[in-house]
Amino acid sequence: MKLLRNLPIKQKLTIISMVTSSVALLITCGVIVIFETIDFRRTMVEEILTTARIVGDNSAAALTFQDAAAAEETLKSLDADSHVGTAFIYDAAGRHFASYHAAGGTRIPPPPVEREVHRFHDDSLGIFKNRPDDDYLEVFHDIHVAGERVGTVYLRHDMLELRDELVRSGYLAFAAMVGASLVALLLTRRLMPVVSGPIMDLGQVVRDVATRKDFSIRAEKQGDDEVGSLIEGFNEMLGEIQQRDAALLAVHESLEQRVEERTQELASSISILNATLESTADGILALNQEGKVVSYNSKFAAMWGFPADMLQQKDEVRMLAYATTLVVDPEGFASKTGLRAVLRGNHAFDVIELKDGRTFERYVQAQYIGDTPVGRVINYRDITLRKRAEAELADSARQLLETSRQAGMAEVATSVLHNVGNVLNSVNISCAMVSDRIRRSRVHNVAKTAALLEKHSADLTAFLTEDAHGRKLPEYLAKLAAGLEEEQEEVLKELKLLGKNIDHIKEIVSMQQGFARVSGVTETLAATDLVEDSIRMIDASLARHAVAVVRDYDEVPPITVEKHKALQILVNLIRNAQQACDNSGRADKRIIVRVSGFAGRIHIAVTDNGVGIPRENLTKVFAHGFTTKREGHGFGLHSGALAAREMGGTLTVHSEGPGTGATFTLELPVLSPTSARHQP
Known part of the structure; x- marks a missing residue:
């Protein structure tokens, strides 16, 4: 099908017609040849079986009287059939009795007698079999006298006659196919314009419309079939396209005017933005969400000294590799402050030290369009002069050391108070829970029980066994003990947590006390x-x-x-x-x-x-x-x-x-x- 895809429609119709008719003729001729072959083969088998039956009947007397010469004389009558090359007669015991070999034929030894005489007896043709090479046909036929088997006749018949018949049938089939194909070709060429003509006209209209961009052209409808419906729909589509094209042309002219106005406005805005970026003292680099370089200002290029070709290509990998050679800590710069690393968070700040003694601050800010992140803007600020000024102020700073220490101690104290306050909230809650639990404790019930027992100390046995309240006293004491144990566990749990919090307060104080000395x-x-x-x-x-x-x-x-x-x-x-x-x-x-x-x-x-x-x-x-x-x-x-x-x-x-x-x-x-x- 792929071979036909790009061919003209005339050739497609011709090829389809010829292939269809050829395949139909080929199948028909094949069926006829197969049928003729089967019929000829059946006829040949019947003929050779008839010959074997005649030879057997004529050799019955010779077998009965053991006259081998008479049997061989009978076999010589096979000279009349040029296709019988070999014949043998066997006695009842399967021994060779007489033989016949055609003149110029191949002499073969007598084959073993096959006794499966009824193998194909359904058509009463006796036993036969084709050799795998299909060069000959051999037949075993039993010889009977008065209903008693007295021997077997063997005939070997070549297949030349069948092959000749197949060759003749093949020639006839080929001639028929050639003649029928020529007739089909003539009819196809004669009738093809009925189908291909309207389609080719439609194709020409399509080419004219595509070339001239003239949507007023229409295809001529030549019938009410499917092609006619296609042409009618195509003409309607051209009409709609013509209307839309006119509308689009008007919109396009208006849009071009608006685009020109917006372009001028955008050019003005970009000019102002570029002037702003170039006037800033910071080096600015813009990256998209994938880490690709979008833009930069001249200050950025000057600060890092990137080669011109590298800047033109905006190759962030080469730029990162180049910048890594300039910094004091290449490994840390590549892992924490590289161009791609800044994409991990919305905001970042770090300080970069260069081998030439310069120091840069870097600020990273996420860039959004609405709520959608689209990239990052990185500001590099050269703080080398500031660092030098700080170094020059070191002497003044030493004079303020004591004041700074006091300020630091105040901040440490504030931090301690804040962290201790956090823990004290938990301490207060634990204390409140313990106090509340003790207030609601049922330990006073133990005193009531002791007073009740002391009241009945004189008749304690009778009270515990006979009095209604006394009999319930052991069960009540068991429940009271269980409740007190539960209260004890809860109080101990809160006291343990309270101890942890107090230890944490101690650690906070201890940690802050050793803040300036050791970790x-x-x-x-x-x-x-x-x-x-x-x-x-x-x-x-x-x-x-x-x-x-x-x-x-x-x-x-x-x-x-x-x-x-x-x-x-x-x-x-x-x-x-x-x-x-x-x-x-x-x-x-x-x-x-x-x-x-x-x-x-x-x-x-x-x-x-x-x-x-x-x-x-x-x-x-x-x-x-x-x-x-x-x-x-x-x-x-x-x-x-x-x-x-x-x-x-x-x-x-x-x-x-x-x-x-x-x-x-x-x-x-x-x-x-x-x-x-x-x-x-």
Whole structure:
């Protein structure tokens, strides 16, 4: 079918007609030849069986009297049939009795007698079989005298006659096919214009319309058949296209005018934007969402000194490789501050030191179209002069060292008070629960029971066995004991949690006391245990505010960390999440705590469905003193970020905006920097 696809329709119709008629003739001739072959074969078998029957009847007397010469004389009568090449007569015991070989024929030894004379007896033709090479036909026929088998005659007949008949039939079939094909070809060419003419005319109209773009041309309908319907529909379609083309032409002219106006406006805006970008003191680089370079200003090219061909190609891979050769820490630059690495978050800031002594600040800001992120804009600011000025002011800074230390101590004290305040909330809740439990304790019932027993001390046995109240006293004492045990367990549980919180306060104070000297003591523990301890410290507050906690823990390796620093961060994050849920006014207040691991680092994410964080505040939440709470001080997240950095980790935030909740992620190395320094 693929061969016909690109041929003209005339050739297609001719080929289809010729192939169809040829295949039909070929099948018909084949059936006739097969039938003739089968019929000729059956006739040949009948004839040779008749010959075998005649030879057998004529040889019966010779077999009876054991006259071999007479039998061979009988076999010589087969000379009249040039297709019988060999014949044998066997006696009743299957021994060779007489033979015949045609002149010039191949002499063969007598084959063994086959006794399965009734194998094809359904047509009363005796037994015959074709050899696989189909060169001859051999027949075994039993010779009977008075109903008794006296021998067997064997005839071997060649197949030349059948082959000659097949050749003649083949020639006749071929001649018939050639003649019929010529007649079909003539008829097809004569009748083809009836079908192909309208289609070819339609094709010419299509070409004219496509070439001249003149939709007023119409095809001529020549009949009411399918082709006529096609032409009629095509003409209607041309009419609609003509109308739409006129309308589109009018719209196109109007659109061109509008595009020209907008192009001028856009050119003016781009000119202003380019002038703004080129006038800024910062190097600016714009990337799309895939990390490909979109644009840059001349300051960026001058700061990094990229070759001209590299800038023209905007090949971010080559640019990153080139920039890596210029920085002091190539490995850190490639892994943390490369062009692609900035795509991991909405906002980022870092400082890059170059080998030539220059220092750059880099600011990364997400770029949005509506609410859809489309890329990042990176600002590089050369702060080398500022750094030098800072170095020149070192002498002045030493004079202010004492003042700075005092300010630092104030911030440390504020941080301690904030973190201790977080824990004291849990301590207050635990104390309140213990006090409330003791007030509602049933221990006074023990005194009542003792007074009752003392009242009946004289007749205690009778009271316990006969009095209605006395008989219930043992059962009551058992229930009272069980209740007191339950109260004791609850109080001990709260006291244990209270002890943990007090220990945590001690650790916070101790940690801050040693802040300027050494890092805290590290512990190796499961990250999930660390999270569960944090939740347990404010579990009562979560329950009181009806905030559900959902845990999503992956299997992660144990983490070596300063436990109380990590607890300080996590308790603060969970408490902030609870307050965000409370302020949202939602009925389904929920906090999700996820623990996962990747590339040797542990990620602990605290997600709430609370009030969310405006986009403009995402870069401010970790600043010292920044807060959106009415009674907040802005120390919790700031101190948490500092503590995370001291442990070799990071504290980040993500929120889609107000009303969408927020996610704070604490990322810590599996092996803390403090413990790593002590590794052999």
